[in-house]
Amino acid sequence: MKRLLFTLVFVLIDILSVEFAFANIDEQNVNPEINRHYQGAEFENWVGVFERAGREVFDQRHAVVQALQLQPGMDIADIGAGTGFYSLLFAKAVGGTGNVFAVDITEDFIFNINRRAREQNLKNIHGVLNHQKDTLLAPGSIDLAFVCATYHHFEYPQTMLASIRRAVRPGGKLVIIDFRKQANVSSEWVMTHVRSDKQTVIKEIEQAGFQFESESNLLKENYFLWFVKGNDTQP
Numbered sequence: 078m079k080r081l082l083f084t085l086v087f088v089l090i091d092i093l094s095v096e097f098a099f100a101n102i103d104e105q106n107v108n109p110e111i112n113r114h115y116q117g118a119e120f121e122n123w124v125g126v127f128e129r130a131g132r133e134v135f136d137q138r139h140a141v142v143q144a145l146q147l148q149p150g151m152d153i154a155d156i157g158a159g160t161g162f163y164s165l166l167f168a169k170a171v172g173g174t175g176n177v178f179a180v181d182i183t184e185d186f187i188f189n190i191n192r193r194a195r196e197q198n199l200k201n202i203h204g205v206l207n208h209q210k211d212t213l214l215a216p217g218s219i220d221l222a223f224v225c226a227t228y229h230h231f232e233y234p235q236t237m238l239a240s241i242r243r244a245v246r247p248g249g250k251l252v253i254i255d256f257r258k259q260a261n262v263s264s265e266w267v268m269t270h271v272r273s274d275k276q277t278v279i280k281e282i283e284q285a286g287f288q289f290e291s292e293s294n295l296l297k298e299n300y301f302l303w304f305v306k307g308n309d310t311q312p
């Protein structure tokens with residue numbers, strides 16, 4: 078009996094300390110300059126940057142959406158939605174019974190994603206203007222968090238990951254697509270612009286309570302990683 082009580086207390090302390098660790102992240106900004114370009118950015122100036130032929134994640138957008146195996150009725154967040162081309166495709170894939178939360182820190186991007194959704198009569202897209210430390214998504218509101226070319230823009234990665242984790246339902250997924258950073262392979266721009274390589278990103282995301290599941294080998298310049306939300310007792 079004494080032993081059982083001791084085990085129970087130990088498990089409780091463990092659970093509480095993990096919850097405490099997830100809830101109280103006092104993180105330093107890892108890259109204060111990285112989003113300078115997006116301060117006051119206008120949609121019109123960026124649509125041709127994000128939606129241009131030759132940009133791998135734009136060229137391969139239909140293959141990426143197919144690889145995600147979206148089902149009607151799913152709730153998805155496109156975190157760092159940019160000009161919203163993925164959000165629009167997701168909205169068609171999840172249909173009227175699903176929802177797409179297009180989350181971005183840039184007001185004009187959200188304004189125009191909402192406009193595009195109205196023009197295409199997609200009522201299941203919801204623009205969310207967030208900030209660097211929070212997705213502003215409701216807890217347990219999504220089945221999948223999709224983060225394309227945006228992880229390296231998180232100024233507070235652990236804080237954002239904790240916020241994403243809260244929003245993902247038990248058993249839900251996190252997909253990260255981002256630039257491969259490899260010396261002597263990646264461009265000079267990638268080497269200086271992108272903070273971390275794939276292994277570091279996997280480590281950071283596992284630290285935040287997700288488990289690495291698999292990698293889709295669809296893209297060349299970018300990796301495409303799948304994580305599942307770990308349970309709450311997992312560090």
Ligand SMILES: C[S@@+](CC[C@H](N)C(=O)[O-])C[C@H]1O[C@@H](n2cnc3c(N)ncnc32)[C@H](O)[C@@H]1O
Binds near residue numbers: 112156160182
């Ligand atoms: C390189 S763009 C990628 C946009 C889009 N995912 C794409 O692939 O075209 C990065 C985007 O992330 C947004 N962003 C940066 N930090 C963010 C954060 N903490 N939460 C949400 N969006 C963020 C920027 O405003 C920008 O739209």
